[in-house]
Amino acid sequence: MLVREVSDVSTANGSCDKNHGATWSAARQAAFGCARPLGAALVPLAEAIGSALALEVRARQDIPHYASSAMDGWAVSGSGPWILVERGTRLERGTRLFPGEASTIATGGVVPEGATSILRKESGMLTGDAPGARNLVLIPEAKPGEVSAGRHIRPAGEEAAAGDVLIPAGTLLNPAHIALAAVAGHDEVAVQRKPLVAVVLTGSEVVTSGEPAPGQVRDTFGPQLGAVISRLGGVPSGQRRIGDSYEEWLAALGGSGSAAVAGGGQPADVIITTGGTGKSGTDHFRTVVEALGGRLLLDGIAMRPGHPAVLAALPDGRFIIGLPGNPLAAMVALITIGEPLLAALGNRQPPDTVIMTSGADFEPDPGRTRLVPCTFVHGLAIPASHTGPGMMRGLAWADGIMAVPPQGVEAGHAVQVMPLPWVQPPQFTDRPVTNEQRHAPWHA
Ligand SMILES: Nc1nc2c(c(=O)[nH]1)N[C@H]1C(S)=C(S)[C@@H](COP(=O)(O)OP(=O)(O)OC[C@H]3O[C@@H](n4cnc5c(N)ncnc54)[C@H](O)[C@@H]3O)O[C@H]1N2
Numbered sequence: 001m002l003v004r005e006v007s008d009v010s011t012a013n014g015s016c017d018k019n020h021g022a023t024w025s026a027a028r029q030a031a032f033g034c035a036r037p038l039g040a041a042l043v044p045l046a047e048a049i050g051s052a053l054a055l056e057v058r059a060r061q062d063i064p065h066y067a068s069s070a071m072d073g074w075a076v077s078g079s080g081p082w083i084l085v086e087r088g089t090r091l092e093r094g095t096r097l098f099p100g101e102a103s104t105i106a107t108g109g110v111v112p113e114g115a116t117s118i119l120r121k122e123s124g125m126l127t128g129d130a131p132g133a134r135n136l137v138l139i140p141e142a143k144p145g146e147v148s149a150g151r152h153i154r155p156a157g158e159e160a161a162a163g164d165v166l167i168p169a170g171t172l173l174n175p176a177h178i179a180l181a182a183v184a185g186h187d188e189v190a191v192q193r194k195p196l197v198a199v200v201l202t203g204s205e206v207v208t209s210g211e212p213a214p215g216q217v218r219d220t221f222g223p224q225l226g227a228v229i230s231r232l233g234g235v236p237s238g239q240r241r242i243g244d245s246y247e248e249w250l251a252a253l254g255g256s257g258s259a260a261v262a263g264g265g266q267p268a269d270v271i272i273t274t275g276g277t278g279k280s281g282t283d284h285f286r287t288v289v290e291a292l293g294g295r296l297l298l299d300g301i302a303m304r305p306g307h308p309a310v311l312a313a314l315p316d317g318r319f320i321i322g323l324p325g326n327p328l329a330a331m332v333a334l335i336t337i338g339e340p341l342l343a344a345l346g347n348r349q350p351p352d353t354v355i356m357t358s359g360a361d362f363e364p365d366p367g368r369t370r371l372v373p374c375t376f377v378h379g380l381a382i383p384a385s386h387t388g389p390g391m392m393r394g395l396a397w398a399d400g401i402m403a404v405p406p407q408g409v410e411a412g413h414a415v416q417v418m419p420l421p422w423v424q425p426p427q428f429t430d431r432p433v434t435n436e437q438r439h440a441p442w443h444a
């Protein structure tokens with residue numbers, strides 16, 4: 001099992017270590033500061049897209065690695081006319097063209113030694129009817145310079161010389177980078193490893209389909225947490241559902257075969273639990289962490305909703321994020337501490353908040369930060385409605401979450417906002433395309 005050190009973090013006001021109710025901003029700093037970046041991993045090319053390159057990619061040989069034809073036609077030597085020689089007659093691999101000779105060639109074909117240019121199919125004409133003794137001539141309409149030296153030949157090393165750095169370390173790999181790595185002869189690249197994140201959904205009242213009966217709740221986390229984890233820079237690696245007993249919690253978080261072991265048999269770096277963060281007899285987060293020899297890095301955050309959120313580290317270096325069961329509270333807590341923790345593990349900068357202008361007045365609420373889903377309208381952050389701790393309706397249409405400080409904020413004044421991880425600027429719209437739009441000319 002991979003063992004990592006958990007960095008010591010400050011125990012100053014509002015930071016880690018058994019802190020009862022860190023401030024919202026201290027909790028974010030603590031979640032970022034308590035983790036060291038994971039190492040690099042060699043991954044197959046297709047899996048590397050979207051990851052940061054850990055080791056530069058160099059050309060393994062010249063690119064192209066041989067002189068090739070850029071056109072279908074004939075490799076020719078000299079200015080013509082030419083006698084056509086072919087493999088099986090006189091031109092074998094490794095043999096050469098002599099002045100006045102030509103041989104057929106396809107785009108990408110190896111240019112034979114002695115060839116001075118490629119004549120495109122549409123610019124040449126075969127003449128003569130004696131079998132095996134055909135002549136090649138330029139057509140009268142051929143453009144001047146059609147067979148000037150090097151014409152339509154892609155020389156070896158034209159794009160890169162062996163050893164050239166093609167992609168520097170630190171590059172966020174896009175599909176074209178990966179194509180370039182393939183061209184350069186690589187099968188794998190070394191990337192900054194992203195944290196594997198397993199999810200344990202708790203609660204015997206939670207149902208996963210249809211309409212819940214009174215006393216039951218429909219699971220709001222299972223269908224969406226994987227996507228959120230990916231957008232926060234993690235790799236979702238398995239979900240497990242358990243009831244409310246201590247034994248189930250202990251089995252899910254500890255030992256092999258537990259949520260600690262993600263889909264591919266790899267140990268998870270982070271486990272997210274949902275529910276059970278309270279302090280009643282049916283809430284087991286803290287007792288199980290203690291039983292496993294772990295320690296609480298954050299025990300509650302002075303924010304609403306989401307104040308019972310917990311962050312813990314196990315002795316083997318795994319982190320556990322305990323999200324409250326209330327759906328909005330859980331999402332707010334995940335963005336508050338999950339985003340910085342995953343950024344630190346993935347060797348990325350701490351997540352930015354944006355400063356916006358509050359579109360509403362907020363009274364003081366001493367001692368806690370209010371986290372309010374909001375929409376962005378002409379640079380204003382407008383609080384959404386339907387934002388109770390158990391509600392999803394407000395968040396569903398929101399662009400960000402305002403962090404209203406304990407002293408409140410007046411409309412027209414600056415307020416910090418966490419953009420939602422699934423809202424990309426510019427915002428995509430799901431408005432259906434009209435027929436006029438479909439047929440109107442457009443300019444890319
Ligand atoms: N006496 C007190 N009671 C509560 C307090 C408190 O300070 N004192 N805090 C309240 C707050 S705030 C929150 S948030 C919740 C935290 O509860 P837990 O993390 O212990 O979660 P549960 O009790 O298991 O569940 C709470 C709520 O969420 C529903 N839930 C759970 N899982 C799911 C799911 N997958 N999908 C949808 N909804 C889920 C669960 O059914 C409960 O309704 O505690 C308050 N109580």
Ligand code: MOO
Nearest residue numbers: 305306307329389
């Ligand atoms: O603060 Mo709880 O976290 O209301 O939902």
